[in-house]
Amino acid sequence: MDVEDKQTSIQSSEMSNSDQEPPSKKMKIDTNDIKGAQIETNTIRDEKNCMCEKDVGIIEYISKHNGFNAIIKQRYSDFIVNEINMEGDIVRLTSFDIPLIEKTNTNCEVINKIDREKLKEMVENKDHDTQVIIEVEDSKEERTRIHLAIRDHFPALESSTIDVDNGQQKHIKVVYPKSKVFSANRDSRWAANRPKYCKFVLYKENKDTMDTISLISKNMRVNTNLFQYAGTKDKRAKTTQEVTAFKVDAERLKNLNDIMRNMGFGNFRYVSSPLKLGQSSGNHFTLVLRNVEGSDDQIELAVSSLQSHGFINYFGMQRFGTTTVSTHSVGKAILRENYKLAVDLILRPRDGDDKSMIGCRKIWSETKDAKKMLDKLPAYHNIEKSVLYVLSKQGSNMYYNALQAIPRNLRLLYVHSYQSYIWNSMVSRRIQLYGFKLVEGDLVLNTDDNSKGESKMDIKPVVIDEDNMKDYSILDVVLPLPGYEMIYPTNNVGELYKELLAEDGIDITNMKTKHKDFSVPGTYRKMVVKPTHVNKRIIYYNDHTMSLALSDLDILNGVEEPKSIEGGKWKALKLEFSLPTSAYATMALREILKIDTSWAHQSTLNVT
Structure with a gap:
């Protein structure tokens, strides 16, 4: 999944994405971030049936302004992401120099x-x-x-x-x-006096992090497991992050700058320990919103509100997939231990498929013949391939075993998606009940733990009461993603959790399934996030292909800052802000624009 989610996306029918920016012409823009996919001519979608924000619990806003229309991520160069390391520094590619130890060793x-x-x-x-x-x-x-x-x-x-x-x-x-x-x-x-890991800054354009590591490994003829990073970054974007490589020379990495397109490798140094997943404190975003229809006053009001009050920390639409069969519906079936239904949801037809899959899924819906569908399946549909292979062998517990054939990190994302749906729904209900004031029975985490965000913690949250209420604010309030280790709010919100899960056939007091792999402990997530380092700039332009923000590589290559054209046809808003881990930039943009960020709405906004 993209940087905001830090997880691999589940997208059954991946659409291809060229290394080049789309041409300037009248077209509809797919702004879904899950795989950064562009609309393809062979992709079939029915906008009426596509998921919208309200379908996954995204309903409320913090601010009272009216918002305005704009296009999100019209070009991948409109979405620039720089990792923030554990020291709180924004990671930037600033140098291709080799460490001195490399030259004198x-x-x-x-x-x-x-x-x-x-x-x-x-x-x-x-x-x-x-x-x-x-x-x-x-x-x-x-x-x-x-x-x-x-x-x-x-x-x-x-x-x-x-x-x-x-x-x-x-x-x-x-x-x-x-x-x-x-x-x-x-x-x-390897010299004995040299630390065993080369840490470097990886800059990439329009490529997934894992795919990029695979390309690096292939070009260097080394194993992919020599590389470690704190988290994955958006595909359809320009991103910068730190990577460590075990016993790989900086000069070998530097040489990749001559042969790998739309990438950059630099800021090399040798360190004694590798990066681990989650070892970052957030991301800094530079985003361009195009075809802005709001006045300068509207923009000022919206950005000021975001800076002062923040945004509701909803899980964004990319968490729930890109087709009409949502990932959270599969997760719900798994938690109910209805594995046959979960498998059927993965294989059944849906709007959003490419042409090669329409007939393939029709075989399943009409015949449930796994072997016949498997024979027709395009090579790149790995999830369906894994499931169908097991089903074609029959045997006892074949539906459960078919799910087990999906890589663990991917199959758990179905369950995580359902948890995210419940969390979105509950934060909306909590706001409808109590607004944005702190109330007794709310949950908060101790100050030292707030920065850990959505990661699992072995601590118990603090329950707000009359005595400690003065010590906290709405920015401290957390809500649980349901699981067997969770403590729930002691106010009416706790009861609403029970009711919503019961409606889906899930007992909140018994969330350990008989299969340990699908039992989730749950975790806590902040209700409201306030971005830092917020800046804005209004730019007028005439050319849709013109880049309106500089990436790290642009700056290194001496590219001039894009200038606003007096009397330009269109207005763009360039935004910069930093977010902690597990917060979605698209949800911050939603708070500014007050428009639906789903594909169904964004695809109706034309370039011209």
């Missing part, structure tokens, strides 16, 4: 001049078919020095010791690595 002259020239020529020509044999003294220490020099000064190449003359002598063979995976985990090739 070994002396290249341990390789004789003739062999150095051969190696340089090999690298310059990118000649993967030749090899260089270096004759060395029969000394392990000497060979080690040469191996290290090759690693540091010719990082694209791989060296190995070979026997010659029936093992009487040992030489060093240098080649471009031909194997699929080049081992970066060789202690003999």
Whole structure:
């Protein structure tokens, strides 16, 4: 899922997305963020049947202003995301320089001049078919020095010791690595005084984080598991984040700048520990809203309200999928242990499918013949493929086993989506009951834990009463995502949780299913989030293809700041703000615009 959600999206029918910006022409814009998909000519949708915000509990607003129309994410360059690290610093790509330790670690002259020239020529020509044999003294220490020099000064190449003359002598063979995976985990090739991880800043455009890591690994011939990052970032955007790589040279990463398009690698340094999922404190957004119809006064009022009061921390529409079969409906079936229904929902026809899947899903709806559907299934539909393969084998508990065939992180997202639906619905009901004032029975987290957001915590929330109410504000209030470890508000909101879950056939007091994998402990989420570092700029423009905000790579390349054109045809609003983890930028934009952020509404806004 995109950066705001920090989870992988479940989208049964992924639409392709080119590396180029869409052309300037009259067209409808798909602003759904789940995979950043653009509308394709082979995608079939019925807008009347698509989910809208009210279908997933998104109803209320904080502010009283009227809002105005604008297009969200018309181009991927309109959505720029910079990770905020655990120290609170905005991560930016500012340099391609190699750390000093990389330059001075070994002396290249341990390789004789003739062999150095051969190696340089090999690298310059990118000649993967030749090899260089270096004759060395029969000394392990000497060979080690040469191996290290090759690693540091010719990082694209791989060296190995070979026997010659029936093992009487040992030489060093240098080649471009031909194997699929080049081992970066060789202690003999890594200086003892250098930390084991290279931390670098990854800039990418219009690519998913995991896909980007796969491309890096393929180009470097290393395993993807050598790379670690704090979270995934939006696909249809320009994003910057930190990554660590285990025993991978900075120079090898720097060389990728010459061969990988729409990416940047820099700000290298060596560190002793890897990044872990969740090790960020949020994201800084630079967003461009185009075709703005509001007056300058309306814009000022809306942005000022966001800055002063924040926004309701709803889970955005991308949490619930892009088709008429929502992910939370699958999650509800799973929690009710109706695995047959859950599987049917995954496979049944839906608006939003591409043409290749319409006939395929029709087979399932008419025949329930898993093998026949599997034979017709396009190669890239991995979730359906996993499910159908198990169903085609029949056997006991086949529907449960079919769900188990889906990768764990993906199948749990169905359940998480249902939790998100309940949370959205409950925060709307809580606001309808009590507004934005703190009331007895509300839940808050201790100040030290507020920054942890939606992550699981082994703490009990504080219940608001007459004595402690003065110590907190509405910004401290949390509501639970339902689960077997949760404490619920002691006011009327707690009862509403029970009623809403009961309507869906789920007992709030017994949320542990007999299958541990689908039992969720729950967690707490802030009701209201107030962004920081809020800035705005109004820009007039004439060309829809013109970028209106600079990315890190633009700044590094010396691109000039876009200028507002006096008398321009269209008005754009450039917004900047920072959000903590687990907060959706689209929900902040919703509070400003007062328009539906769902695909069904956004697709009605034409470029011209």
